Amino acid sequence: METFVFKDVNFCYPGREKKALDKMSFSIGESQFVLICGKSGCGKSTLLRHMKKSLIPYGEGEGEIYYCGQDFMHLDDRRDAEEIGFVGQDPENQIVTDKVWHEMAFGLENLGLSTNSIRRRVSEMACYFGIQSWFRKNTSELSGGQKQLLNLASVMAMYPKVIVLDEPTAQLDPIAALEFLETLRKINRDLGITIVISEHRLEEVFPMADKVMVMEEGRLCFWGTPRETGAYLSGGKCRHEMFLGLPAPMKIYADVDGGGDYPLTIREGRLWLSKVFPKIMLKSLPESEEEPGEDREKAVTIKNAWFRYERNSEDVVRDLSLSIETGEFFCLLGGNGAGKSTTLGIVSGVNKPWRGAIRILGKPLEKYKGNELFTNCLGVLPQNPASVFTEITAEEELYEALYYDPVPKEEKLLRIQQMMQKMQLGGMEQAHPYDLSGGEKQRLALGKILLREPKILLLDEPTKGLDPFFKTILADILRELKNQGVTIFMVTHDIEFCGEYADRCAMFFDGGISAIDTPHEFFGGNNFYTTAANRMSRHLFERAITYREVVELCGRNIQKNNS
Amino acid sequence: MDTFEGYHPVVNFTYFLMVLLITMFSMHPLFLAMTFLVSFLYSFMLEGGKAVKRNLCFLIPIVLLAVLLNPLFTQRGQTILFYLNDAAVTMEAVAFGAAAAIMFTSMIIWFSCFSCVMNTDKFIYLFGSIIPSVGLVLSMCFRFIPLLKRRFREISQGQKYLGRNFTGQKLFRRVRQLGKEISILIAWSLEAGIETSDSMEARGYGLKGRSNYSIFRFDRRDALMLSSIAVLSGIVIYGCFQKVNSILYYPRIVFRETTAFSAVVYIAYGIFLLLPIYIELQGEIKWKHLYSKM
Numbered sequence: 001m002e003t004f005v006f007k008d009v010n011f012c013y014p015g016r017e018k019k020a021l022d023k024m025s026f027s028i029g030e031s032q033f034v035l036i037c038g039k040s041g042c043g044k045s046t047l048l049r050h051m052k053k054s055l056i057p058y059g060e061g062e063g064e065i066y067y068c069g070q071d072f073m074h075l076d077d078r079r080d081a082e083e084i085g086f087v088g089q090d091p092e093n094q095i096v097t098d099k100v101w102h103e104m105a106f107g108l109e110n111l112g113l114s115t116n117s118i119r120r121r122v123s124e125m126a127c128y129f130g131i132q133s134w135f136r137k138n139t140s141e142l143s144g145g146q147k148q149l150l151n152l153a154s155v156m157a158m159y160p161k162v163i164v165l166d167e168p169t170a171q172l173d174p175i176a177a178l179e180f181l182e183t184l185r186k187i188n189r190d191l192g193i194t195i196v197i198s199e200h201r202l203e204e205v206f207p208m209a210d211k212v213m214v215m216e217e218g219r220l221c222f223w224g225t226p227r228e229t230g231a232y233l234s235g236g237k238c239r240h241e242m243f244l245g246l247p248a249p250m251k252i253y254a255d256v257d258g259g260g261d262y263p264l265t266i267r268e269g270r271l272w273l274s275k276v277f278p279k280i281m282l283k284s285l286p287e288s289e290e291e292p293g294e295d296r297e298k299a300v301t302i303k304n305a306w307f308r309y310e311r312n313s314e315d316v317v318r319d320l321s322l323s324i325e326t327g328e329f330f331c332l333l334g335g336n337g338a339g340k341s342t343t344l345g346i347v348s349g350v351n352k353p354w355r356g357a358i359r360i361l362g363k364p365l366e367k368y369k370g371n372e373l374f375t376n377c378l379g380v381l382p383q384n385p386a387s388v389f390t391e392i393t394a395e396e397e398l399y400e401a402l403y404y405d406p407v408p409k410e411e412k413l414l415r416i417q418q419m420m421q422k423m424q425l426g427g428m429e430q431a432h433p434y435d436l437s438g439g440e441k442q443r444l445a446l447g448k449i450l451l452r453e454p455k456i457l458l459l460d461e462p463t464k465g466l467d468p469f470f471k472t473i474l475a476d477i478l479r480e481l482k483n484q485g486v487t488i489f490m491v492t493h494d495i496e497f498c499g500e501y502a503d504r505c506a507m508f509f510d511g512g513i514s515a516i517d518t519p520h521e522f523f524g525g526n527n528f529y530t531t532a533a534n535r536m537s538r539h540l541f542e543r544a545i546t547y548r549e550v551v552e553l554c555g556r557n558i559q560k561n562n563s
Numbered sequence: 564m565d566t567f568e569g570y571h572p573v574v575n576f577t578y579f580l581m582v583l584l585i586t587m588f589s590m591h592p593l594f595l596a597m598t599f600l601v602s603f604l605y606s607f608m609l610e611g612g613k614a615v616k617r618n619l620c621f622l623i624p625i626v627l628l629a630v631l632l633n634p635l636f637t638q639r640g641q642t643i644l645f646y647l648n649d650a651a652v653t654m655e656a657v658a659f660g661a662a663a664a665i666m667f668t669s670m671i672i673w674f675s676c677f678s679c680v681m682n683t684d685k686f687i688y689l690f691g692s693i694i695p696s697v698g699l700v701l702s703m704c705f706r707f708i709p710l711l712k713r714r715f716r717e718i719s720q721g722q723k724y725l726g727r728n729f730t731g732q733k734l735f736r737r738v739r740q741l742g743k744e745i746s747i748l749i750a751w752s753l754e755a756g757i758e759t760s761d762s763m764e765a766r767g768y769g770l771k772g773r774s775n776y777s778i779f780r781f782d783r784r785d786a787l788m789l790s791s792i793a794v795l796s797g798i799v800i801y802g803c804f805q806k807v808n809s810i811l812y813y814p815r816i817v818f819r820e821t822t823a824f825s826a827v828v829y830i831a832y833g834i835f836l837l838l839p840i841y842i843e844l845q846g847e848i849k850w851k852h853l854y855s856k857m
Contacts, residue, residue, distance in 0.1 A: 052765060054764045054765055055761055055764070055765060077767070077770060078767065078770055080767075081765070081766060081767025081770060082767065085765075086761075086762075086765040088758060088761070088762065090755070090758055092710075092755070093755040093756075093758035093759050093762070094758060094759065094761075094762035095706065095759075095762075096702075096703060096706070096759060096762060096763055097699070097702040097703060097706060098683065098702050098703070098705035098706040099684060099702070101778055102687075102702055102776075105776040106763075106766060106768075107766035107767055108774075108776065109773055109774050109775060109776050110766055110767035110768050110769075110770050110773055111767055111770065111774075112770070112771070112772035112773055112774045113774060113776075114774065115774070115776055115777070118774070118776040119776075119778075122776075136778075138705075138706075138709070139706060140706065140709040140710060140713075151762075154766070155766070158766065158767075348724065350720065370728065371726040371727070371728050374723065374724055374725065374726035374728075375726045378724075379724070380724040382717065382720065382721045382724065384717065386747070386750075386751050386754070387714075387717045387718045387720070387721035387722075387747065387751070388721045388722070388724075388725060388747075389747060389750070390743045390746060390747055401725060434750065434754055448725065449724070449725065452725060452726060
């Protein structure tokens, strides 16, 4: 029997003209793994919330929804709680209690189970998810990945039939995200639980899915297997906006006229490439002319810095030396908890190293007094944009940044207007900052910081939780800033983003920098820690990092083979 | 290893409640000496040398203060030691001051032992078993405290990045800035609260017949311990009502005679106080014994 059947479901939020769901009709079979993708604001979340009765948003709804053959609107509340699990985007906010064991028992307590059966289920889930070692910990001590795993485990303890997940890995680093998705796949394969998930990062989840739904402005655009979806997104006269989010092998396949079956994974992609190109004429693209290495001024220099958080703790940063030139786009990569954000804190003067010297624009950091450092010099975009929002509209938010500036009001308003345009937030002047989407919130925060006209911009994981479309907007803005001579220092997990846009990348490991180079040399030299396109093509091509470069090389090789 | 902390919260709580009650209402030197020495020893076993230092920091000034001040405020007592500005300083007043000081410090030390043994989980359990919803609210509060702290730190940091560091500047600016920061904290927390309440509802909060789970199990060992606590403290309290531990400080220090019954009460009190230490030591010995055989 079908788990969910949607028949002409419409939904409209109160006070809005546009429908959030428009004639949605589809059915999800038992034990299926369903992926829902689409741009931010396309109605994914609204649709997912229609699959959990207690979370259906307030507004005007039409159409019929059936759950296991039963009218969903008349589903018993207890069954809804028990059989349908929901996991949202923010790992932190979904946790209710202070202890891990209590969190796992929370739902079961609500169902009124006896102490003995709660104990059995909780221990069962703790074992299945490998939670034993942190079972008695405080929930506040957990990492983001552990928190999200705990959210999943506490839902699983209720023995659900369906789990609905709304961008569950958006706030996780790539390794934790992969681990989370693997767990989901395991649940689906081992226990036959139906999974409905929405995601931006399709690379890993795409091959796992049985069926993929593409949504656009509240409408169902496409509904088919991953391979069919790939063909749909890359076909047609102009590329679909979601095309950029596809896994690298699919993008490359779509752009190279090679024939054969659609590759979903890196492995399939490699095999497919080897088959298409039995003989390689051109191994790498001609190197682009490097700009003559004129000695530019250093924007940031760190010399032999050592840092630890507490007197008796271990050093997080050990003998770190680094210099960043003015006008450079520099990316610091590295594992979770390696000390990347700590390094950012050292540059911004929050973390004071116990040994070593830091210079910002040639001047020692400790010589900057009061607010001097953050006025026309250093701008920092915090990981969570909510921490800079104080006002009730986007426009006032930007005005606040200029509050103490001794310039006439007209000029301030003009500058705000220009900044709104520059951040591509036109038309959102009166929106409440909290009502903006993730990418827009971040751009508003960035705009607020840029109004202080920094010469150096520090970014802490700015691509976290952004969809591919918002990522390209961010990249455009950063490129524009770079052209104006702003130095950008970015800490990130996002290998693909670095490969495409950075001037130099560095790997942070064991308290120091273990490798530093241009993206081509950097990723070309790594075997695993590199972009998907590179992993797929490195057995044939050299130093091809982005999917476009691989496509270009494929094209040239085809030409050569033909001539 | 067997420790008193490992016992059921009800056992822990009853023990400390009884100890504190008896300590509070007895000024008999023998009772005081016992409770003081045992509390000192127990806090040393729980926290080590740190506790000794802290306890002495409490003890010495309080004893000195009480011994010096009490005779100045009270002229009662028969045995005059000397005169200070025409006021008599009596031995009884000094003794009472010392006894009160010892009682007070013992209470403090017992409380520090109490907070070592009782963690938040146990508190939540105890309150939760009386009123279940209070238990959940407490648990949510204990989650919120570190969360709000961290958020506030993040917010002030974010504001500093915007050049909003006004330490040492005009009061008005500082107040305005603090107001802003608190308003962000509230807005952010409310926004996050919506997601938390969604998550609670999604997991069936509000359904009828909520049960209350805890990781604590009341087993035979706990029953045994609880009954020993009940019997021993029962004897002591009965003794107290029979005035075994009564003492007169004024006008002359008068003890009761030691009878067979009062001896029983003293011994019972001693055993009662030593229960956790006994458990702790026994656990230690057993562990060493097992370990040496391995």
